[in-house]
Amino acid sequence: MPFNKEPVHQHGTVAKSAIVLVNLGTPDAPTRPAVRRYLKQFLSDPRVVEIPRAVWNLILHLAILPFRSGQSAQKYATIWSREGSPLKVYTERQANKLQALLEQRGHHDVEVAMAMRYGSPALPDVLDELKARGVERIVVLPAYPQYSGTTTASIWDAVFDHYKKVRNIPELRLVKHYHDHEGYVDALAASVETYWETHGRGEKLVMSFHGVPKRTLLLGDPYHCECHRTARLLAARLRLAPDQYMVTFQSRFGKAEWLQPYTAPTVQQLARDGVKRIDVLCPGFTSDCLETLEEINMEVRHDFESNGGQEYHYIPCLNDNPAWIVGMAEIAEQHLIGWPTMLTPAQREAQRKDAEIAREHAVKLGA
Numbered sequence: 044m045p046f047n048k049e050p051v052h053q054h055g056t057v058a059k060s061a062i063v064l065v066n067l068g069t070p071d072a073p074t075r076p077a078v079r080r081y082l083k084q085f086l087s088d089p090r091v092v093e094i095p096r097a098v099w100n101l102i103l104h105l106a107i108l109p110f111r112s113g114q115s116a117q118k119y120a121t122i123w124s125r126e127g128s129p130l131k132v133y134t135e136r137q138a139n140k141l142q143a144l145l146e147q148r149g150h151h152d153v154e155v156a157m158a159m160r161y162g163s164p165a166l167p168d169v170l171d172e173l174k175a176r177g178v179e180r181i182v183v184l185p186a187y188p189q190y191s192g193t194t195t196a197s198i199w200d201a202v203f204d205h206y207k208k209v210r211n212i213p214e215l216r217l218v219k220h221y222h223d224h225e226g227y228v229d230a231l232a233a234s235v236e237t238y239w240e241t242h243g244r245g246e247k248l249v250m251s252f253h254g255v256p257k258r259t260l261l262l263g264d265p266y267h268c269e270c271h272r273t274a275r276l277l278a279a280r281l282r283l284a285p286d287q288y289m290v291t292f293q294s295r296f297g298k299a300e301w302l303q304p305y306t307a308p309t310v311q312q313l314a315r316d317g318v319k320r321i322d323v324l325c326p327g328f329t330s331d332c333l334e335t336l337e338e339i340n341m342e343v344r345h346d347f348e349s350n351g352g353q354e355y356h357y358i359p360c361l362n363d364n365p366a367w368i369v370g371m372a373e374i375a376e377q378h379l380i381g382w383p384t385m386l387t388p389a390q391r392e393a394q395r396k397d398a399e400i401a402r403e404h405a406v407k408l409g410a
């Protein structure tokens with residue numbers, strides 16, 4: 044494979060650092076063709092569906108895309124906002140606020156960008172733009188607190204695939220997870236406590252995480268354990284006894300067994316058992332999205348209420364809560380250590396001069 048042509052004689056230019064906040068991605072519009080395009084890219088990822096390609100391609104094109112695209116588009120239409128898909132809107136706000144906070148904390152030489160694993164803005168395009176702007180150090184920060192081969196590793200695949208075509212690769216740091224990071228757990232606890240202060244509290248706190256096939260757990264994916272660790276830490280911060288909270292897994296896809304217990308049947312059973320009020324939190328999603336706003340706040344709410352439950356409270360995701368922006372800044376800072384993001388004005392001026400000399404040098408060489 045040939046390498047792409049790249050800018051020459053950039054040595055000595057101001058090397059900037061960047062944080063790339065990467066989320067899953069979402070369709071460009073709540074329409075059948077846009078959702079089909081998105082699902083096709085998402086579900087063709089071998090990290091997401093581990094079935095031999097020849098078999099899976101047939102199933103995907105004959106049995107899934109023709110039916111699911113329209114059904115999912117209808118669901119997306121119920122949560123779409125004037126600004127677009129909530130997942131993208133919140134991820135964008137997080138990136139902007141993180142940029143401002145890092146600047147406030149003295150990191151004058153770091154830029155924060157946002158990218159999507161599937162759909163737009165596409166991760167490879169964002170990495171290209173950063174390179175064009177002279178960024179030589181990158182922290183890749185997935186929007187997933189818990190590591191899974193199906194999500195986090197897929198972001199890494201996309202990063203590695205992209206740089207296979209690049210000659211001069213930036214220095215890279217990949218955040219694996221922050222399921223037990225204080226800044227993340229504290230932000231979750233603050234969000235729940237604030238909710239309880241204004242709405243009172245339920246008999247049980249249901250912590251619903253996105254599921255994955257059970258098979259991945261048996262094959263060594265740490266996701267399940269990391270979800271439970273987050274739940275234990277959050278319960279400890281909230282001083283909840285074991286009978287005051289539950290961990291469940293939502294969004295099952297396909298016919299295979301996924302991580303149990305499943306959210307919807309668990310909530311139905313709670314209602315049938317006479318529990319009158321539950322509070323539901325989705326700690327594994329840092330932004331509200333289809334899976335929280337439609338599935339949890341609409342479908343599962345209906346399941347609870349139609350089985351005798353009286354009060355169903357959905358506690359929103361961290362989104363752009365100030366406490367979460369602080370948590371993200373702490374996680375980012377721990378990965379920026381040793382990089383010159385806090386240059387003094389004098390140091391920056393020296394770098395600028397050095398870049399000027401390098402450019403003159405390049406002109407003399409005829410580049």
Ligand SMILES: C=CC1=C(C)c2cc3[nH]c(cc4nc(cc5[nH]c(cc1n2)c(C)c5CCC(=O)O)C(CCC(=O)O)=C4C)c(C)c3C=C
Binds near residue numbers: 191254
């Ligand atoms: C938080 C982590 C996530 C894991 C782990 C995850 C695994 C996983 N997901 C699917 C299939 C689908 N997921 C869909 C939507 C979706 N998934 C996540 C996050 C995780 N997925 C988010 C944040 C979203 C919402 C995106 C949005 O636009 O708001 C969808 C698309 C919607 C639909 O048609 O239902 C599918 C499909 C699998 C198969 C999987 C693990 C193997």
Ligand SMILES: [Fe+2]
Binds near residue numbers: 253294
């Ligand atoms: Fe998913």
Ligand SMILES: [Fe+2]
Binds near residue numbers: 267
């Ligand atoms: Fe486990």
